[in-house]
Structure formats: C-alpha cells, structure tokens
Amino acid sequence: MTQPAVSHAISSIESELGVTILIRDKRQGLLVTDVGNRILVHIREILNGVEKIEQEVAMEKGHEVGTIRIGSFPSASAHFLPKMINHFKEKYPSLEVVLCEGTIKEVEDWLISRVVDIGIVILPNKEMEIVPLTKGKMVAILREDHPLCKKDSITIRDLENEPIILCKGGYEPPIIDMFKQANVPLRAEYVISTVTTALNMIQEGLGIAILAELSLTNLPQNVQTRELEPQVWREIALAVPSLKDSSIAVQLFIEEFQALFAE
Numbered sequence: 001m002t003q004p005a006v007s008h009a010i011s012s013i014e015s016e017l018g019v020t021i022l023i024r025d026k027r028q029g030l031l032v033t034d035v036g037n038r039i040l041v042h043i044r045e046i047l048n049g050v051e052k053i054e055q056e057v058a059m060e061k062g063h064e065v066g067t068i069r070i071g072s073f074p075s076a077s078a079h080f081l082p083k084m085i086n087h088f089k090e091k092y093p094s095l096e097v098v099l100c101e102g103t104i105k106e107v108e109d110w111l112i113s114r115v116v117d118i119g120i121v122i123l124p125n126k127e128m129e130i131v132p133l134t135k136g137k138m139v140a141i142l143r144e145d146h147p148l149c150k151k152d153s154i155t156i157r158d159l160e161n162e163p164i165i166l167c168k169g170g171y172e173p174p175i176i177d178m179f180k181q182a183n184v185p186l187r188a189e190y191v192i193s194t195v196t197t198a199l200n201m202i203q204e205g206l207g208i209a210i211l212a213e214l215s216l217t218n219l220p221q222n223v224q225t226r227e228l229e230p231q232v233w234r235e236i237a238l239a240v241p242s243l244k245d246s247s248i249a250v251q252l253f254i255e256e257f258q259a260l261f262a263e
Contacts (some may be wrong), residue, residue: 037113044114066249067096071107071116075171075195075215076236080120080133080261088256095249103168111239117250121239122173128239131254133261136212138174138232139225141198143205153229156182163189163207167198174234175210199223 014021021036032040072081077099085097100107100116110116111128123130140154148154148162156178166172166188179186189207192198195216198209203220212234216225238254240246246254 041113066247067098068118068247068249068253069098069100069116070253071100071102071110071119073104073107073120073122074101074193075212076120077101079214080257084257084260087260088253091256092249092252095252097253104173108239111241114241117240117247118253119239121237123235123237125237125239128241129243131238131240131243131258133236133238133257134214135233135235136214138178138210138228138234139213139216140228141202141209141211141216141219141223141225143202144222144224145205146208148208148226149224151226153227155229156184159208160184161187163187165189165198165201165207165209166191167195167209167211168193171211171234174232178210178228178232 010022017039019035020033021039023031023033025031070081081099085099088095088097100110102110104122107116107119107121108125108127111119111121119128120133121128121130123132140148140159142148148158151158159179164175164187166175166186168191176186190201192201195211198211199220201207202209202223210228210232213225219225238257240250240254243251243254
C-alpha cells in the first residue's frame, strides 16, 4: 500500500470513529495518541484471531503455518533462543519465528499491547499467564585483587559503598530488590547493557557486578566469582497473555521449549 493510500485509510478510520489516532509532529514525525494505542491493542487481537483461524484450517489439512513473535531480554536470548529456534525450525520449517529483543519492561509492555505473542520474563509477573522455565543463581563478579575476593561468599552488606556495575536486560529487578531487602543503598556507578561490557569494566577495576551464572560462559583471567550470602535466585519463565487463547503455533513453541530444556 502506498503512503497516500495509508494516510487516506487512517483519515477514514479517524473520521468514522470520531477520534484522532495519529498526531503529525514536525520534530518527532508521526505519534500515536493514547486512544490510538488502545485501538492498536484490539486491532492486533483481531489480526491474531484471523491468524489463529488460518492455522486451524492449515492444521486440518495437515500443515503448520503462522508466525510466532517472541519478546526476550539479552541474556535469556543468548542462553535459550539460538538452540530453541534452531530445534523448532527443524521440526516446523513452515512456521516463522520473529525475535524482538529489549529490556524486561519492554518485553512486558509488548505482551500487554500484543506486539509479541510470547515473552521470556523474570518472575514475579502477575499480569500474564506463566510457564516456569528455570531458576538461575546470581553471583558477585569482581577482579581477583579486590579485597572481597579473600572471602568465600559475599553479603549485600559487604557491597555497601562499593561501585556496582548494573547490567540491564533482566538483571535489574532482583538486584534492586536484594539491596532494598537488606536496607543497603545501591551505588549503581555504571548502568550498561551487556555482560561483555560488565566483564571488561570489572577487568579494569571499575566496580563489581551481580550477574546470573547462566550468562557467564568465559570469564577473563583476572576476574572471579563469589557466592552471595544468602543465595539469590532469578526465576525465568515464558509468559503469554492467555494460554487458552494462544495460537496453535505458540502452543507448539511452548511445548517444544519445555521438552527441550527439560532434557
């Protein structure tokens, strides 16, 4: 559809509904209004319903068709999805998998607005239906010459006034919670996006990070891990707006995901 045709279609919808869906801003371009965002949720639900009908018909004919939109945060994407997507595509080559990667908050928002069909989230999550996946232990990462390296385990109280390298993409909620529960101020000296950046900064002695063990494949030579006392776990789960209303393709994906990582 050409740009003029799209503009005409939107104008027609706005005229019929009597509301403004898009605002044309000179600096920011097209902006979706609040009511426009709410309408988009229903439009996506309608489109998902149409897709479910197509999948039902295809299944009746002995075929699998459809698209699965997955929302995930970086460390979960790296750990789970390459193996899972490869396995799933080998078994269901006609099903398309689309990956949307962002922060935990973005994944949750995408699920609510139906931008994605299924998300990998950190528990607790009260707004979605949950399929538990795994629990990952959180550990402290620090340079080998740091004084705390002399200890076998580290408490949150030990980290008071220590510069913390806070890694986004799923790590923030449990870390913020553990400092809050211990009544210790969190000195987030640096906020970064990837585990690799965190490890490189630790290597240079810029601070300490708290990360999930599952995201640590290769540590630099002068970087070590220490257990946290008490132990802290990060629970990871698959989340969907409704298991009952999920498409056949999404249900297949969940089944294969559980089977693959239960092995």
